[in-house]
């Protein structure tokens with residue numbers, strides 16, 4: 369590890385590896401640091417991602433594709449089922465990944481593009497000259513080090529401290545976070561569909577999911593809105609769900625985690641500094657999916673970093689181009705999803721059932737998520753008045 373780089377990226381998740389690959393390909397000298405000793409482990413993810421989106425970033429490799437799915441089924445609290453095909457579902461369905469291997473493959477891609485990657489190295493603070501970020505303080509394999517950079521990118525996930533070090537408010541209110549628990553369940557029968565279960569008794573302000581990984585294994589999880597959850601609630605609800613749906617299943621792994629569900633954050637840049645991925649709250653507030661947005665935002669951040677360094681201007685004003693690009697694309701999508709989420713979390717189980725009944729039979733497997741939102745609005749304009757501006 370040198371003491372100076374063009375760009376330091378903090379966090380080797382999808383966002384960080386994407387920034388590092390893009391910036392290295394553009395000819396920059398890049399360091400990617402990861403606090404854990406193994407990139408991608410432990411996995412805090414249901415591992416669903418849209419095939420086309422993934423293929424934009426990395427060549428598919430059977431080593432990190434656990435299963436390919438045909439689509440999704442959404443179940444209302446009374447069991448009414450809606451089915452959506454894979455191409456139309458959105459960013460979370462297509463592949464079920466093996467993220468332990470996928471995240472590592474993304475980091476390997478950064479290395480082969482020229483980036484230096486170092487694990488067991490944690491950013492503990494930012495070096496600043498006046499207001500400008502000029503590097504990081506870090507603990508690397510037990511030692512304190514200072515490393516300089518023209519731009520530091522925080523890609524340190526939902527619990528981002530690096531954003532806060534740069535003076536950006538990354539705190540999430542309980543109503544803006546989904547608290548999740550997930551079991552890897554083996555010895556069960558699952559087909560090639562991802563399943564989503566709605567209901568206030570199942571997952572208040574969230575949903576339960578079953579993502580098949582092949583060979584009788586699935587990620588089975590639950591997300592509960594932070595403001596309606598208490599300590600231990602996601603695990604308790606998930607245990608009940610698994611007992612009910614998979615009584616013979618064996619739990620072979622368990623993870624706890626959180627997903628930002630706030631919609632766009634106020635700011636993602638400062639002088640010499642950018643935020644990308646979950647640290648910038650770029651995940652979808654409705655589904656909780658964030659892998660693709662993290663990869664896409666990483667490309668935008670890496671590209672803008674390269675052009676700003678080339679022009680020798682890394683001021684907040686120059687980095688504004690990144691902010692403009694992601695708000696125009698990811699920002700618009702997540703703002704729309706936020707409107708839907710904010711309404712859905714207020715519905716009773718009876719209202720969920722009414723909505724599902726209202727489009728049952730009118731909804732076929734050629735409809736995408738926003739086609740369904742449109743159909744729901746048409747059938748229930750009074751109940752879903754907040755959706756009126758989404759229906760264009």
Ligand SMILES: Cc1cc2nc3c(=O)[nH]c(=O)nc-3n(C[C@H](O)[C@H](O)[C@H](O)COP(=O)(O)OP(=O)(O)OC[C@H]3O[C@@H](n4cnc5c(N)ncnc54)[C@H](O)[C@@H]3O)c2cc1C
Nearest residue numbers: 379381382383403413414415416491525625645646658659
């Ligand atoms: C239970 C659950 C299920 C999910 N399911 C899905 C799904 O099916 N599909 C989907 O698209 N998304 C899903 N998500 C969301 C998805 O996992 C994230 O959106 C995605 O991982 C974000 O990528 P990222 O690179 O921004 O952050 P992360 O993947 O969280 O990576 C951040 C990295 O930064 C490292 N780090 C943190 N602090 C420091 C530091 N100080 N120094 C150095 N390194 C640091 C961390 O160790 C980590 O490796 C799920 C999330 C959860 C919790």
